[in-house]
Amino acid sequence: xxxxxxxxxxxxxxxxxxxxxxxxxxxxxxxxxxxxxxxxxxxxxxxxxxxxxxxxxxxxxxxxxxxxxxxxxxxxxxxxxxxxxxxxxxxxxxxxxxxxxxxxxxxxxxxxxxxxxxxxxxxxxxxxxxxxxxxxxxxxxxxxxxxxxxxxxxxxxxxxxxxxxxxxxxxxxxxxxxxxxxxxxxxxxxxxxxxxxxxxxxxxxxxxxxxxxxxxxxxxxxxxxxxxxxxxxxxxxxxxxxxxxxxxxxxxxxxxxxxxxxxxxxxxxxxxxxx
Amino acid sequence: xxxxxxxxxxxxxxxxxxxxxxxxxxxxxxxxxxxxxxxxxxxxxxxxxxxxxxxxxxxxxxxxxxxxxxxxxxxxxxxxxxxxxxxxxxxxxxxxxxxxxxxxxxxxxxxxxxxxxxxxxxxxxxxxxxxxxxxxxxxxxxxxxxxxxxxxxxxxxxxxxxxxxxxxxxxxxxxxxxxxxxxxxxxxxxxxxxxxxxxxxxxxxxxxxxxxxxxxxxxxxxxxxxxxxxxxxxxxxxxxxxxxxxxxxxxxxxxxxxx
Numbered sequence: 001x002x003x004x005x006x007x008x009x010x011x012x013x014x015x016x017x018x019x020x021x022x023x024x025x026x027x028x029x030x031x032x033x034x035x036x037x038x039x040x041x042x043x044x045x046x047x048x049x050x051x052x053x054x055x056x057x058x059x060x061x062x063x064x065x066x067x068x069x070x071x072x073x074x075x076x077x078x079x080x081x082x083x084x085x086x087x088x089x090x091x092x093x094x095x096x097x098x099x100x101x102x103x104x105x106x107x108x109x110x111x112x113x114x115x116x117x118x119x120x121x122x123x124x125x126x127x128x129x130x131x132x133x134x135x136x137x138x139x140x141x142x143x144x145x146x147x148x149x150x151x152x153x154x155x156x157x158x159x160x161x162x163x164x165x166x167x168x169x170x171x172x173x174x175x176x177x178x179x180x181x182x183x184x185x186x187x188x189x190x191x192x193x194x195x196x197x198x199x200x201x202x203x204x205x206x207x208x209x210x211x212x213x214x215x216x217x218x219x220x221x222x223x224x225x226x227x228x229x230x231x232x233x234x235x236x237x238x239x240x241x242x243x244x245x246x247x248x249x250x251x252x253x254x255x256x257x258x259x260x261x262x263x264x265x266x267x268x269x270x271x272x273x274x275x
Numbered sequence: 276x277x278x279x280x281x282x283x284x285x286x287x288x289x290x291x292x293x294x295x296x297x298x299x300x301x302x303x304x305x306x307x308x309x310x311x312x313x314x315x316x317x318x319x320x321x322x323x324x325x326x327x328x329x330x331x332x333x334x335x336x337x338x339x340x341x342x343x344x345x346x347x348x349x350x351x352x353x354x355x356x357x358x359x360x361x362x363x364x365x366x367x368x369x370x371x372x373x374x375x376x377x378x379x380x381x382x383x384x385x386x387x388x389x390x391x392x393x394x395x396x397x398x399x400x401x402x403x404x405x406x407x408x409x410x411x412x413x414x415x416x417x418x419x420x421x422x423x424x425x426x427x428x429x430x431x432x433x434x435x436x437x438x439x440x441x442x443x444x445x446x447x448x449x450x451x452x453x454x455x456x457x458x459x460x461x462x463x464x465x466x467x468x469x470x471x472x473x474x475x476x477x478x479x480x481x482x483x484x485x486x487x488x489x490x491x492x493x494x495x496x497x498x499x500x501x502x503x504x505x506x507x508x509x510x511x512x513x514x515x516x517x518x519x520x521x522x523x524x525x526x527x528x529x530x531x532x533x534x
Contacts, residue, residue, distance in 0.1 A: 011360035015353040026390035083282035109510030113296030214383040
């Protein structure tokens with residue numbers, strides 16, 4: 001450890017000042033706009049925002065979709081991570097690589113694929129009509145289902161990799177021991193696997209939840225103006241109505257959620273380090 | 276055990292769900308037809324070739340490249356000294372500084388873009404491109420600090436102390452002893468920053484003006500007006516570009532060790 005304060009500050013200040021000026025200050029000013037009315041401070045903007053039924057719908061829909069995507073990714077994630085952990089080492093590395101691969105691809109490209117699959121003339125509709133299951137194309141796009149599918153595909157890898165590392169840290173003999181002692185698979189999961197991998201589940205869950213909450217591309221492409229979420233609503237309020245007050249309100253909601261999730265993660269990390 | 280049959284089926288379904296759409300994009304981009312379709316109507320490279328002819332794609336590709344490379348370099352120039360100070364010096368308020376520098380990762384990008392537009396571009400007449408550059412630099416800074424800090428923490432600090440004792444200046448010790456040892460970490464940070472910036476959408480949403488747009492934003496705009504397979508072709512090309520970069524990085528420096 002070097003003690004020279006002047007040197008330390010000279011090295012660290014450019015980055016800190018840059019982040020404070022370019023990022024922190026503008027964001028804080030934006031957030032403060034939601035509490036201003038003329039010269040006084042008020043929470044009127046928040047009352048107005050939540051009293052409109054469209055905003056309520058969008059807020060609840062965002063929470064609902066984020067929760068559903070998190071739950072679905074947890075269920076699929078456990079099944080997939082369990083299968084991957086039990087593979088021989090070489091296969092494990094390859095399959096994990098394939099799971100992580102989509103994270104490197106542009107979300108625009110990944111979401112765009114669903115247009116080809118779910119669109120009116122898309123793959124699924126063609127198959128349905130050809131097989132005779134449906135007389136005319138079904139509307140999948142611009143529904144909550146489409147947004148749900150898109151978000152799940154986008155964020156599932158994060159859950160799987162969190163659960164893989166949690167399952168790998170679990171004592172090897174825990175599951176066979178429970179089986180030998182007569183536990184069925186449901187009991188093994190709820191009494192052994194779940195408690196031992198709780199941290200991985202929470203880490204994956206927060207990543208998926210905040211990712212889905214703050215997603216823009218997926219609801220924009222697959223939901224359109226029919227299925228607005230908080231970020232697409234923010235964009236619409238600014239571009240259509242020049243409504244910076246609502247934008248500020250939505251921004252604070254998103255930031256509070258993201259910070260809460262991050263705090264939870266940090267607390268878990270320090271709890272683990274102490275042990 | 277039921278696992279023997281169950282596991283491969285689960286893995287197959289999950290991989291089909293995660294990778295399948297990407298394969299469909301590639302197939303759709305090879306279509307000879309006029310509109311986006313899967314299975315493709317005949318095979319041809321016409322849409323792949325068309326991507327290179329669309330003027331706006333060429334311009335926005337250049338802008339995205341400039342932002343990804345310039346933004347990452349700027350973030351490293353700010354981030355490497357900061358990481359060095361945070362790991363080797365007793366910095367008063369180190370935790371606060373760390374939080375400030377890494378906060379852009381937590382705040383949703385759309386808010387950063389809007390705030391920059393409203394308080395920098397509009398009142399001070401900043402150019403959109405300059406604002407984009409600032410925004411992307413701020414966004415990459417947390418990644419740069421995190422990855423470089425990790426490699427600095429893995430490097431024993433007594434080798435540079437030895438260099439100083441043997442008469443090297445502090446700056447000389449940094450460039451001759453520390454830098455060569457954290458080269459891999461810096462390169463990893465560069466790649467991570469590049470990919471993050473290049474694929475970034477929300478930050479750039481509000482920061483687009485006449486003739487100045489990043490490539491992903493341009494793609495979003497293009498697919499609102501046309502339904503031809505050129506966006507699919509471009510998506511496939513970009514995906515191959517990202518995968519190629521990550522593959523090379525993994526091959527030559529074990530990228531995944533750093534991130």
